Each structure stands twice: as C-alpha cells, then as structure tokens.
Amino acid sequence: MNRRRIPPERIFALVVGIERYAAGSGWDLPGPARDAMRFRDWLLARGVPDSQIQLHLAPLPGAAPDVPFRPADHDSLRRAFIEDIPGRRDEALWVWWGGHGVLDGYENLALYTADATLTDRRAIDVESALTRLRSDVASGFGLQMWMVDACRTFDEQHHFAQSLSTERFPTGARVAAHEQTLMFAAGRGQRAGNDPERRLGLFSDIVLRELPDDPLPEALPLFDAVKARMSALREAGHTTQVPSLRLETPERRELIGWGESVRAQPAEPPAARVITALLAYPLMNDRDERQILVNELPSAVVARMPRHPMPRTDVIGIFRAVRAQPDGLWKLYAAVTLIDDDPVRASELKSSVQDFLSDPEPGM
Numbered sequence: 001m002n003r004r005r006i007p008p009e010r011i012f013a014l015v016v017g018i019e020r021y022a023a024g025s026g027w028d029l030p031g032p033a034r035d036a037m038r039f040r041d042w043l044l045a046r047g048v049p050d051s052q053i054q055l056h057l058a059p060l061p062g063a064a065p066d067v068p069f070r071p072a073d074h075d076s077l078r079r080a081f082i083e084d085i086p087g088r089r090d091e092a093l094w095v096w097w098g099g100h101g102v103l104d105g106y107e108n109l110a111l112y113t114a115d116a117t118l119t120d121r122r123a124i125d126v127e128s129a130l131t132r133l134r135s136d137v138a139s140g141f142g143l144q145m146w147m148v149d150a151c152r153t154f155d156e157q158h159h160f161a162q163s164l165s166t167e168r169f170p171t172g173a174r175v176a177a178h179e180q181t182l183m184f185a186a187g188r189g190q191r192a193g194n195d196p197e198r199r200l201g202l203f204s205d206i207v208l209r210e211l212p213d214d215p216l217p218e219a220l221p222l223f224d225a226v227k228a229r230m231s232a233l234r235e236a237g238h239t240t241q242v243p244s245l246r247l248e249t250p251e252r253r254e255l256i257g258w259g260e261s262v263r264a265q266p267a268e269p270p271a272a273r274v275i276t277a278l279l280a281y282p283l284m285n286d287r288d289e290r291q292i293l294v295n296e297l298p299s300a301v302v303a304r305m306p307r308h309p310m311p312r313t314d315v316i317g318i319f320r321a322v323r324a325q326p327d328g329l330w331k332l333y334a335a336v337t338l339i340d341d342d343p344v345r346a347s348e349l350k351s352s353v354q355d356f357l358s359d360p361e362p363g364m
Contacts, residue, residue, distance in 0.1 A: 008047030010091040018058045018099035022117045030196040032098030033059035035204035039096045046215040058114035074113040074122040092143040101150030128169045135172035146182040149201040151191045168279045176250035181219040187242040270356040277349040296335035
C-alpha cells in the first residue's frame with residue numbers, strides 16, 4: 001500500500017510493556033518492558049520526538065528503565081484509549097504492546113493489564129479499541145499500526161474460575177477514513193514465545209531487527225521479513241508460533257498468514273454490528289439494568305427469551321429473541337433508547353438495525 005510519507009513529529013506512539021501482574025509471580029513475563037524500551041529507542045532514532053511517545057510499563061524488579069514512564073494498570077490504559085489518543089491531532093498512530101493475552105469465547109483478543117488478578121482479569125479488548133479508533137473520535141489518525149506480542153490461546157483452556165473482565169469502549173460515529181494494520185505474534189490458539197534469559201519476546205526481537213528506517217513502514221514488506229525469519233526458526237524446531245497480519249481499510253478487512261490471504265470479508269457482519277452497538281451501552285454490562293430493559297419489551301418476546309449472566313451472551317440471546325418478532329428490533333431500539341438517550345450510541349444502533357434488516361445473515 002503506497003502512501004505519502006508522514007513527518008515523524010506527526011506520529012504518536014502508545015508503547016506498552018507489562019512484565020509483572022497483580023495475579024502473582026506465576027504471571028511474571030521477563031522481556032516486554034525491555035522490548036518496549038527498544039521500540040522507543042527505534043522511534044527516537046527515526047526522529048519521533050520523545051513528547052510523542054507515551055510509555056506505559058510494569059517492569060519486574062531490577063528491570064525499570066531510567067526514563068519516566070506511566071503505569072500499565074487498567075485505568076491508565078483505558079484513559080489512553082478514551083482520552084489521551086483521541087485528544088490528539090496527529091496523523092498516524094503506533095500501538096506497541098507486549099504482555100499476556102488471551103482469546104475470549106468470541107475470538108476477541110483481550111490484553112491483560114498489570115492489575116489483572118485471578119478473580120478480576122482486567123484487560124483491554126482489542127476489537128473495542130480498534131472500533132473506537134476508527135470512529136470520528138480519532139479522526140486525525142488516518143494511519144494506525146499495531147504490533148502485539150501476546151499469546152492468543154483460548155480462554156477456556158486455562159480453566160479460570162471466573163470469566164474475563166473486559167469492557168467495550170464507547171465509540172463515535174463511523175467514518176470511512178482509517179487504515180488499521182495489526183501484526184500479531186501468534187496465530188489463533190497459539191502461545192507467543194518468550195526468552196526469559198535474554199528478557200525479550202521472540203516476535204518483538206524479530207520485528208525490532210527488521211524494522212526499516214521509515215518510522216511508519218509499509219506493512220507487507222515488514223511482515224514478509226518477519227515471516228521469513230520466523231519460518232526459519234520453525235523449521236529449526238525453535239518455535240511453533242505463526243505470526244499474522246490484519247489489514248483494515250474502510251472497504252474491507254483482510255487476514256494474511258504465511259504470505260497468502262486466508263480470509264477477506266466485510267469489516268463487520270450485520271448481526272455482529274447490532275450486537276456491538278448494543279454492547280456499547282453501559283447498561284448492557286449490568287445484569288440488573290439489562291433486566292430493566294427486558295421488562296420494557298413485549299411479554300410475547302420475553303416469555304421465550306434465554307437469559308445468561310455473561311453480558312455478551314445475554315445480549316445475543318435478547319437479539320435473537322426480538323428479531324423473530326415483527327418489528328422486534330425496533331421495539332428493542334425503543335426500549336434501549338428510552339433507558340439511555342445518548343444520541344451517538346442511538347445513531348449507531350439505529351444504523352446497525354437498518355443494515356441488518358436490509359441484509360440479514362442466514363441462521364441469525
């Protein structure tokens with residue numbers, strides 16, 4: 001994808017490296033803080049001002065750098081996506097993230113924050129962050145690049161006693177103005193390799209060695225270089241992980257594996273978009289408030305409606321129950337906007353319902 005060169009001073013970077021978690025020493029991960037500092041040094045060497053780099057670290061004892069950094073807890077990183085990034089007027093965004101991650105039951109990547117515990121696994125939902133950053137709340141960031149060195153194992157494989165604690169970020173109006181590129185260290189269901197002795201992530205180290213002089217490089221050549229080095233390590237039996245690249249433009253989303261396009265599809269299917277619009281409402285994360293919403297729906301709908309304590313699963317059940325009724329989705333829209341009259345969320349919900357009704361998906 002050829003594009004004009006963006007001046008380094010117009011690039012903003014959110015750089016995250018989390019080695020230590022509130023969950024205890026069993027979660028220690030030597031390397032991400034050092035990798036984050038190496039990436040910071042790479043940006044500085046290519047002319048990106050230090051004032052344009054927002055550094056969030058949770059280093060292990062003895063690994064703290066001698067430069068100022070911000071904490072990497074959930075509140076601090078949430079603030080970065082809600083306030084810090086949207087409040088800027090730069091042209092391009094880098095997000096570098098090293099730490100623990102997991103795929104939830106809906107294939108969304110959750111990146112744990114430093115205050116995650118076994119009973120409160122606080123995390124940043126990558127899909128939610130991406131949705132927010134491609135809305136008009138971040139209109140200045142036309143180009144966005146992510147490097148994510150984290151596992152993408154399935155959550156249920158870890159047998160946690162309690163579910164993930166994630167949050168859907170509020171979003172603005174959709175605009176066709178952003179190009180988002182994400183490079184993942186590992187494939188679906190895979191772990192990301194880490195070298196505790198050298199204190200580095202396998203993927204991060206390769207990326208840092210292959211990054212060119214351009215502070216905002218072309219994604220495909222960089223991915224090809226990373227892929228070639230990772231392939232050599234796989235053939236030598238040093239790793240099994242498969243990096244992947246996701247390209248998101250206003251027109252389409254494309255996932256690329258070992259150099260071949262493995263899937264291309266619209267950015268979000270109609271039904272999924274309705275679910276996303278519903279989950280953007282804070283009331284959907286509260287079981288009692290969801291019950292108040294259900295009480296506003298016609299009794300014929302409520303009588304056969306499956307319920308679930310997990311917010312997303314419950315919202316999907318509500319959606320499927322109401323869509324089977326004449327004007328059911330519009331009755332749901334009326335009930336939701338009666339309880340929460342936020343105009344931005346209402347506009348997206350209305351638009352998503354219209355899109356779904358004009359092109360419903362088989363089986364939904």
